[in-house]
Amino acid sequence: MGKIIGIDLGTTNSCVAVMDGGEAKVIENAEGDRTTPSIIAYASDGEILVGQPAKRQAVTNPNNTLFAIKRLIGRQFNDDVVQKDIKMVPYKIVKADNGDAWVEINGEKMSPPQISAQTLKKMKKTAEDFLGEPVTEAVVTVPAYFNDAQRQATKDAGRIAGLDVKRIINEPTAAALAYGMDKxxxxxxxxxxxxxxxxxxxxxxxxxxxxxxxxxxxxxxxxxxxxxxxxxx
Incomplete structure (x- = not known):
């Protein structure tokens, strides 16, 4: 049985950890950082950039550089948070056929789980490089206020990234566990x-x-x- 990784899929940054010797170890990514910017960019040549490489080219490619996608995940287009977001971000947020908030890049509509999956893939690859073995299962944290649709959308993002999300844990609960409150x-x-x-x-x-x-x-x-x-x- 392979290791189950823990992922903090954040609005601004994400990180991945694994249990090592009874303690959680946060894994450094390919850039040598323990956190990865939750930024995904779609280059003109079709390349998808994730994390720091995406962040570096954001100024020259603002319309195709996606950040804070977590604010959209599992939300309807008419949601107040989405409407506020539309006024603040340079990329195009559109209404999907089912009423959800999606993003349009180069004429193609994409769902937030599709986009967030790119960050999760990066977390998966980071863990695999460290462990030297394939990783297929994960636990992902979400805000306590996330509703069922947002939690399911997070699971969907994991599935697209090739991860079986074994459990969704509320972020404050995860913090309490990390500080040994269960002891x-x-x-x-x-x-x-x-x-x-x-x-x-x-x-x-x-x-x-x-x-x-x-x-x-x-x-x-x-x-x-x-x-x-x-x-x-």
Whole structure:
């Protein structure tokens, strides 16, 4: 059985990790970085660039350089977030036949899962280069406020990238697990602040212990999907 990788598919940056000796190890990509810009560019010669190479040519190819696709995934075109995004990004966001928000590049319409799959492929390749073996399974984190459509769209992106997404985990729950909150005895309620590159939110999580097993429930979450580290001067 191969390793299952963990992927943080972020609005601004993404990263991939694997359990190594009982601890999660974040893997460096081909550029030597532990995070990869969630940017995909479609060059005039048909080449698809992902991450830092895509970011470097964004100024000269703005209409075909896609970023913050996570804001569109699983959303309808008429969604307020999508309508706000349309006014802020240089690329073309269009309405698909089913009412979803898609992107048009060189006259071709593409769904957000198709585009996000390129970032996931990069994460998959990064892990495979490190492990020296094929990777086919992953756990992917998503914001706690993601609805069923957004979670399914994230799974679809994984499938397109050649990954069987075994589980979708809420980002604040993943943070609580990373800090060992599942090891503490008794029940507790915690606040998790998530300041990302493109978003900032807070979640209140209730951790309940029953016979040594811990369950995590997100009681409430709120934030701003258009405020993050990118917006800080």
């Amino acid at each position: 503490k005895a008794g029940d507790s309620t915690i606040a998790v602040y998530d300041l990302g590159g493109g978003t900032f939110d807070i979640s209140i999580i209730e951790i309940a212990e029953t016979d040594g097993e811990h369950t995590f429930e997100v009681l409430s979450t709120n934030g701003d999907t258009f405020l993050g580290g990118e917006d800080f001067d």
